[in-house]
Amino acid sequence: MKRFIGFIRKEFYHIFRDKRSLFILFGMPIAQILLFGFAITNEINNVDIAILDHSNDVETQKIINKIKSSPYFKIENQIHNEKDIEAEFKKGKIKAVLIFEPNFSKNLVTKKVATLQTVTDATEPNVASTIANYTTALIQNYQLQKKQYNNQIKVQVQSRMFYNPELKSVFNFVPGVMTIILMLVSAMMTSISITREKELGTMEILLVSPIKPFQVIIGKVFPYIFLSIINAIIILILGFFVFGMPINGSLFLLLFESILFIISALSLGILISTISDSQQTAMMLSLMGLMLPVILLSGFIFPIKSMPIPMQLISNIIPAKWFIIIIKAIMLKGVSIQYIWKETLILIGMTVFFITLSIKKYKIRLE
Amino acid sequence: MSIIVQNISKSYKTKKAVENVSFEVKKGEIFGLIGPDGAGKTTLFRILTTLLKANEGNASVLGFDVIKDYKSIRSSVGYMPGKFSLYQDLTVEENLTFFATLFGTSIEENYDLIKEIYIQIEPFKKRRAGALSGGMKQKLALCCALIHAPKVLFLDEPTTGVDPISRKEFWEMLKRLQQKGITILVSTPYMDEASLCDRIALIQNGLLLKIDSPENITKNYDKVIYDVSTKNRHKLIHDLKNYPSQYSVYTFGEYIHYIDKQMKFNLEELLQYLKDKNHTEIEIKTAIVTIEDVFMDL
Numbered sequence: 001m002k003r004f005i006g007f008i009r010k011e012f013y014h015i016f017r018d019k020r021s022l023f024i025l026f027g028m029p030i031a032q033i034l035l036f037g038f039a040i041t042n043e044i045n046n047v048d049i050a051i052l053d054h055s056n057d058v059e060t061q062k063i064i065n066k067i068k069s070s071p072y073f074k075i076e077n078q079i080h081n082e083k084d085i086e087a088e089f090k091k092g093k094i095k096a097v098l099i100f101e102p103n104f105s106k107n108l109v110t111k112k113v114a115t116l117q118t119v120t121d122a123t124e125p126n127v128a129s130t131i132a133n134y135t136t137a138l139i140q141n142y143q144l145q146k147k148q149y150n151n152q153i154k155v156q157v158q159s160r161m162f163y164n165p166e167l168k169s170v171f172n173f174v175p176g177v178m179t180i181i182l183m184l185v186s187a188m189m190t191s192i193s194i195t196r197e198k199e200l201g202t203m204e205i206l207l208v209s210p211i212k213p214f215q216v217i218i219g220k221v222f223p224y225i226f227l228s229i230i231n232a233i234i235i236l237i238l239g240f241f242v243f244g245m246p247i248n249g250s251l252f253l254l255l256f257e258s259i260l261f262i263i264s265a266l267s268l269g270i271l272i273s274t275i276s277d278s279q280q281t282a283m284m285l286s287l288m289g290l291m292l293p294v295i296l297l298s299g300f301i302f303p304i305k306s307m308p309i310p311m312q313l314i315s316n317i318i319p320a321k322w323f324i325i326i327i328k329a330i331m332l333k334g335v336s337i338q339y340i341w342k343e344t345l346i347l348i349g350m351t352v353f354f355i356t357l358s359i360k361k362y363k364i365r366l367e
Numbered sequence: 368m369s370i371i372v373q374n375i376s377k378s379y380k381t382k383k384a385v386e387n388v389s390f391e392v393k394k395g396e397i398f399g400l401i402g403p404d405g406a407g408k409t410t411l412f413r414i415l416t417t418l419l420k421a422n423e424g425n426a427s428v429l430g431f432d433v434i435k436d437y438k439s440i441r442s443s444v445g446y447m448p449g450k451f452s453l454y455q456d457l458t459v460e461e462n463l464t465f466f467a468t469l470f471g472t473s474i475e476e477n478y479d480l481i482k483e484i485y486i487q488i489e490p491f492k493k494r495r496a497g498a499l500s501g502g503m504k505q506k507l508a509l510c511c512a513l514i515h516a517p518k519v520l521f522l523d524e525p526t527t528g529v530d531p532i533s534r535k536e537f538w539e540m541l542k543r544l545q546q547k548g549i550t551i552l553v554s555t556p557y558m559d560e561a562s563l564c565d566r567i568a569l570i571q572n573g574l575l576l577k578i579d580s581p582e583n584i585t586k587n588y589d590k591v592i593y594d595v596s597t598k599n600r601h602k603l604i605h606d607l608k609n610y611p612s613q614y615s616v617y618t619f620g621e622y623i624h625y626i627d628k629q630m631k632f633n634l635e636e637l638l639q640y641l642k643d644k645n646h647t648e649i650e651i652k653t654a655i656v657t658i659e660d661v662f663m664d665l
Contacts, residue, residue, distance in 0.1 A: 003468055003471055005468075006464070006465055006468030007469070009465075010454065010461070013454075013456065013457055013461060014454070014457075017456045018456065200450075200452065201448050201451075201452035202452050202454060204413075204446070204448045204452055205446060205452050205453075205511075207417075207418055207441070208417065208418065208446040209441060209442070209466075209469050210438075210469075210470060210471065211469055365417070365419060367419060367420075
């Protein structure tokens with residue numbers, strides 16, 4: 001036991017004296033969460049648009065005012081000719097043009113139908129479709145108000161978004177980024193710290209000593225479990241206070257599942273270290289072998305349901321997928337363990353498998 | 368016998384590292400493995416410290432088999448690998464404490480054993496190991512290898528890259544450790560250190576060429592070596608190599624070592640030959656045979 005504690009103390013010395021690894025440990029989570037939260041987002045704000053108003057009457061003015069007062073759009077200029085639309089897009093400043101047909105108010109009264117066309121610059125498809133959705137929503141809202149005045153009750157389709165009514169991307173990014181960071185920190189840092197011993201030759205001395213393989217592995221892993229939990233808490237605090245990410249479920253359950261995921265990531269890190277001889281290989285393997293699948297196949301960015309079947313099958317062996325399902329359920333839906341026990345069991349199974357494999361693969365000799 | 372090596376062979380892929388090597392090291396002996404880089408010294412050390420498996424042959428340390436009883440060997444020997452293998456980001460004291468706890472002991476418990484070495488580095492005990500000089504590093508590494516009072520000490524090229532004074536001090540320490548009953552297997556590429564061992568094995572290209580005490584090895588050398596020097600050293604080597612009965616010519620310190628093929632070698636003839644070649648300040652005398660000379664002839 002004393003031997004084990006001595007080993008862990010040494011690991012902490014390594015971590016706290018290496019500025020680079022300290023930065024990766026604590027700087028990156030904060031940077032990533034802020035980056036994803038603020039910069040990389042599907043929401044639109046202050047998009048420059050232009051108006052082409054062929055009728056210029058009361059109703060069109062009302063709609064334009066409504067658009068003006070929303071935080072999503074900024075009316076950059078009025079254009080007067082269809083031909084100018086492309087010229088405006090080519091300048092690159094505006095992203096969309098709203099076109100009111102001639103006699104808008106009149107049509108609305110006589111034909112009961114008036115047309116408003118949205119032309120968007122789809123060089124950025126996501127932004128374009130979001131703009132189209134937002135304008136539709138604004139117009140619907142306008143119609144609703146108008147109908148109340150007219151007392152003409154018609155069937156109106158109303159959709160309501162549960163758990164994330166405003167479709168905030170933060171609700172998706174916080175669990176996703178947390179998963180990526182825990183994976184990266186846990187797997188990459190352990191694999192690097194074990195291969196560093198190989199590279200520096202200290203592994204030779206550790207082998208020619210009474211310390212057992214599992215003691216070395218646990219000793220290597222323990223500090224990172226501890227630091228990763230701190231990381232998870234930092235991310236949760238940032239998500240909660242900066243981005244208003246709710247934590248509807250039990251915090252205790254959330255931490256338990258996080259620890260489980262951290263351990264599975266750590267055991268993957270050990271596995272990587274058993275097959276790589278240098279810190280560089282370990283880093284590349286962690287980045288390419290773990291990070292890419294986590295980002296691409298975990299459902300964090302691309303929905304798993306819309307992937308081809310083989311990809312969907314592959315996504316099942318990625319621990320991150322299950323972890324994202326679990327923490328989203330806890331944080332957003334506030335569920336208890338009885339709704340996520342299946343995913344939890346899968347994660348436990350994977351962790352046990354990786355740990356057994358890495359202890360088996362740990363070399364008691366140099367070759 | 369502390370170490371027994373029987374017909375050990377080891378190859379990496381296609382390259383043979385060690386071939387059919389056998390030797391024994393007695394208890395309390397300083398045994399030297401002498402040979403150039405790439406001779407197979409490190410491979411032998413790794414086999415004996417249970418880090419590598421030999422392809423053929425048996426070996427045992429302190430009566431423990433290197434394959435079957437590898438755990439017993441690992442907890443009872445001290446090993447200092449060729450490359451400086453301590454934690455550079457830990458201080459001198461932290462390194463020593465770590466290795467003490469690793470072996471389930473403490474600095475205080477075995478302080479007597481390392482005292483003479485440790486007091487030399489103690490003034491720097493708060494300094495990180497990476498910031499120590501070469502000689503200091505080796506002393507610290509030796510302390511760390513000794514802290515658990517091992518019965519056998521494996522030192523793989525402990526003095527490589529160390530200044531001559533530190534080298535001398537290092538060997539004095541080894542002599543003192545020997546007096547405490549510790550068996551030491553040491554390797555070195557420096558021939559001058561060979562004479563400080565009780566017995567040496569000359570190793571080259573994975574083959575053991577000779578095993579004996581340094582005195583016997585030089586005493587049993589059957590040829591006469593001459594120290595030759597003239598004013599024009601470069602021309603001298605060239606001319607000696609063209610001398611009809613030459614056996615071997617190589618530089619050795621300030622002299623050129625010359626060995627002749629014939630048993631009845633006439634010194635005067637060589638002298639005359641050199642004079643004819645316009646050499647001046649000619650000096651020829653019989654040289655004292657060293658390990659290096661024996662090695663050159665193998």
